Structure formats: C-alpha cells, structure tokens
Amino acid sequence: MKLYNYYRSSASFRVRIALELKGLSYDYVPVHLVKNEHQQEGYGAVSASRLVPSLVLDDGESLGQSMAIIEYLDETHPEPRLLPADALARARVRALAQLIACEIHPLNNLRVLRYLTRQLKVDEEAKNTWYRHWVRDGLELLERELARGPGGAYCWGDTPTLADCVLVPQIFNGQRFNVDFSGLPRTMGAFEACMKLAAFQKAQPSACPDAEA
Amino acid sequence: MKLYNYYRSSASFRVRIALELKGLSYDYVPVHLVKNEHQQEGYGAVSASRLVPSLVLDDGESLGQSMAIIEYLDETHPEPRLLPADALARARVRALAQLIACEIHPLNNLRVLRYLTRQLKVDEEAKNTWYRHWVRDGLELLERELARGPGGAYCWGDTPTLADCVLVPQIFNGQRFNVDFSGLPRTMGAFEACMKLAAFQKAQPSACPDAEA
Numbered sequence: 425m426k427l428y429n430y431y432r433s434s435a436s437f438r439v440r441i442a443l444e445l446k447g448l449s450y451d452y453v454p455v456h457l458v459k460n461e462h463q464q465e466g467y468g469a470v471s472a473s474r475l476v477p478s479l480v481l482d483d484g485e486s487l488g489q490s491m492a493i494i495e496y497l498d499e500t501h502p503e504p505r506l507l508p509a510d511a512l513a514r515a516r517v518r519a520l521a522q523l524i525a526c527e528i529h530p531l532n533n534l535r536v537l538r539y540l541t542r543q544l545k546v547d548e549e550a551k552n553t554w555y556r557h558w559v560r561d562g563l564e565l566l567e568r569e570l571a572r573g574p575g576g577a578y579c580w581g582d583t584p585t586l587a588d589c590v591l592v593p594q595i596f597n598g599q600r601f602n603v604d605f606s607g608l609p610r611t612m613g614a615f616e617a618c619m620k621l622a623a624f625q626k627a628q629p630s631a632c633p634d635a636e637a
Numbered sequence: 638m639k640l641y642n643y644y645r646s647s648a649s650f651r652v653r654i655a656l657e658l659k660g661l662s663y664d665y666v667p668v669h670l671v672k673n674e675h676q677q678e679g680y681g682a683v684s685a686s687r688l689v690p691s692l693v694l695d696d697g698e699s700l701g702q703s704m705a706i707i708e709y710l711d712e713t714h715p716e717p718r719l720l721p722a723d724a725l726a727r728a729r730v731r732a733l734a735q736l737i738a739c740e741i742h743p744l745n746n747l748r749v750l751r752y753l754t755r756q757l758k759v760d761e762e763a764k765n766t767w768y769r770h771w772v773r774d775g776l777e778l779l780e781r782e783l784a785r786g787p788g789g790a791y792c793w794g795d796t797p798t799l800a801d802c803v804l805v806p807q808i809f810n811g812q813r814f815n816v817d818f819s820g821l822p823r824t825m826g827a828f829e830a831c832m833k834l835a836a837f838q839k840a841q842p843s844a845c846p847d848a849e850a
Contacts, residue, residue, distance in 0.1 A: 475778070487725075487729070511709055523702060526702070526743055553756075
C-alpha cells in the first residue's frame with residue numbers, strides 16, 4: 425500500500441495511526457500541502473478530488489477520506505478492531521469521530537485559514553482566535569459526550585478506536601495554536617493514553633520522513 | 638423511535654431521508670435551532686453535545702451525528718441497503734458522503750455564519766460569497782469523484798445510498814443561497830433522480846411539521 429499524505433495534515437495522521445495500530449506496512453509518499461502539490465496534475469491521477477490523504481491499495485485502487493479509509497482497513501484487516509462489534513457501540517464511536525471530523529477540524533483546514541486571511545482580510549490575531557474558538561468549543565462538546573461513554577483509558581473503553589485516531593491529530597493541531605486544553609480530563613486522558621502507545625508515536629508528524637524543523 | 642430535529646437542518650434532513658427510504662416510522666420532535674432550543678437544559682438530556690439531530694431508540698438510547706445514525710439504521714434495518722455489501726464500494730460511498738459532510742457542510746453551519754457576522758463583522762454580501770464558495774468548490778470536487786464511480790442514476794449506482802442522503806440536503810441548502818449548480822451533470826443528475834422518489838419528497842424541509850413559511 426502507498427499512503428499519499430503530508431506530515432502535518434490531521435486527516436493523514438489519522439490514517440497513519442490506524443495503519444500502525446494494525447501493524448500494516450506502507451510506502452510513505454509525501455504531498456506538500458503548503459506548496460500546493462496536491463493541486464498538481466500528477467496527484468489528480470491518484471485523487472480525483474485532489475485531497476490528502478489517499479491510500480492506494482496493492483491492486484491500484486485508490487481510497488480517499490480518512491474515516492472511510494480507516495473503516496475500510498478495519499473491515500479488511502479486522503485485528504485489532506478499531507470499531508466495536510456491537511452496532512450501538514459502533515454508532516457511538518463513529519459519532520465521537522464525526523464530532524471532531526465534522527464539527528471541529530473542517531473549520532481549521534489550511535484552505536479555510538487562507539480564505540480568512542486572503543479573502544476576508546482577517547488579521548493574524550483574529551485568525552488565531554477563530555481557530556482556538558472552534559477547537560475549544562468542539563472539545564467541550566466531546567468532553568460531554570465522553571462522559572456518557574463506558575469509561576476506560578481511551579475515548580471508548582480500554583483499547584484505541586477510530587475515535588482516538590481522530591482525536592489525537594486534533595490535539596496536536598490545537599497545540600500548534602496554543603489552544604487551552606484545561607478542564608477536559610476525559611479528552612486529555614484519552615490523548616495521553618494514546619501517546620503512550622508506539623503506534624501513535626510512530627505516526628506523529630515529527631516522526632514522518634517529510635517533517636520539517 | 639423519536640427524531641429530535643429541525644426542518645431546515647441539513648444533518649436532520651439526511652436522517653429523515655434514511656428513515657423514509659427504510660420505511661421506518663418515527664415521532665418528529667422539533668428543536669428550533671434559530672431560537673437556540675438545542676442549547677436549552679431539556680435537550681441536554683437527549684444530546685450531551687446538544688447537537689441536532691438525535692435519534693432516540695425505543696429503549697431510550699440516544700444516538701447523535703447524522704452519518705453514524707444512518708449507518709446504525711443500515712446495520713439494524715438492512716433493507717433497502719444504504720451502503721454496498723462490498724468493502725471497497727462501501728468505502729467509496731462513505732468517502733462521497735464525507736466529502737460533503739466534512740468538506741462542505743461544516744463551513745456553512747448556522748453557528749459558523751453567526752461567527753462570521755457577529756465576531757468577524759463580515760457583511761451580508763461577503764457572508765453569502767463565503768457560503769457559495771465552499772458549496773461550489775466542494776461540489777466540483779464531488780463531481781470529479783462521481784466521474785470515477787460506477788455510473789447509474791444516483792451517486793453510486795442505481796439505488797440511493799448514504800451519499801445521496803447527504804447530497805440532497807446540501808443541494809437544498811445551496812439553493813437557498815443561490816449557489817451556481819451549472820456544469821455539475823452527475824451531481825445534479827443524482828439530485829434530480831432522488832427527488833423523484835417519495836422518500837426524499839416526504840423528508841424535505843417543506844414537508845416537515847415545523848416548516849415555516
């Protein structure tokens with residue numbers, strides 16, 4: 425398998441975590457988002473929508489959208505499971521992941537931040553306030569949802585799930601913008617539990633071949 | 638089942654479509670987003686994150702996040718299927734749905750538009766330009782992804798899937814803001830095919846009990 429991705433892309437980081445948790449080896453193909461490499465002709469053959477990441481399977485099929493990729497990996501390489509076997513629990517884990525992937529992350533994408541500064545002429549301070557607002561606001565919602573869960577070290581129970589694959593990159597991302605993470609014990613507890621695992625360490629941006637200083 | 642929702646909420650509309658496609662009856666419980674009814678204490682007992690929609694099952698369990706709800710319905714009431722049986726096709730349908738739900742819709746939520754006008758003091762014209770930009774831009778990506786699919790009347794083949802449940806509300810939403818839908822034949826073809834079906838007609842905002850003039 426080949427993973428077209430960028431070290432600092434949260435969606436890329438999610439898929440790297442899932443691949444590491446499942447012990448699947450892959451070729452790392454860097455696509456430099458800030459240099460707009462994803463917009464170039466060549467990448468269009470990999471991803472019709474030219475979004476990062478893309479996972480290209482050994483038979484040449486290419487998959488996009490990080491949560492869809494992770495569910496595909498979970499269905500085709502079931503151990504260790506990243507989604508619970510029970511339908512209700514699975515719905516709750518998906519909902520936790522989507523709470524981050526649909527309510528928080530899209531507002532802080534590179535292209536959104538660029539629109540704020542270039543089109544809306546928002547200054548650096550207001551851009552950072554926007555960023556922190558959506559991360560903090562969203563994580564407060566997540567914290568309340570986690571309180572309804574089964575407990576355990578991670579977002580859902582005692583093993584990492586899809587929800588943790590999505591949470592950890594969001595926290596990394598928030599750390600870059602100095603988001604206030606105080607008063608979020610379940611959220612930060614899950615993050616810290618994840619970061620004790622080799623899979624999360626190996627997948628993190630600073631461990632990537634395209635990492636910049 | 639009870640669906641806590643709002644007639645004009647895209648995420649609510651997605652779940653109503655799925656319920657109608659599967660022929661499942663439910664009680665419609667309106668939650669007026671513009672009047673901030675979702676923020677009130679009572680709704681906190683239904684949804685920890687106080688987001689709309691929530692599906693409350695007959696045993697009292699409450700589910701959030703529209704795509705997670707639809708997948709739960711598909712797993713517990715498999716006919717007609719809203720996700721293909723094959724893992725690769727399922728991944729592609731999920732990716733189409735997520736392309737809309739993660740790349741387009743979150744940028745045009747009520748709370749985001751409010752932030753633009755209240756915090757960033759963006760005027761009506763610039764707000765509408767922002768709105769149309771993300772819808773148009775995202776649908777162009779979707780159009781390219783649909784070109785890679787198996788063809789058929791809908792987003793994926795000849796029966797409606799999760800992707801259509803997410804697409805149709807996005808088009809309705811875009812119509813309210815006069816988004817330009819020209820040059821998107823596959824996208825708009827799928828939309829028009831869906832709107833010929835009774836399930837989509839019954840689920841649409843104007844058919845809801847809380848619809849306003």
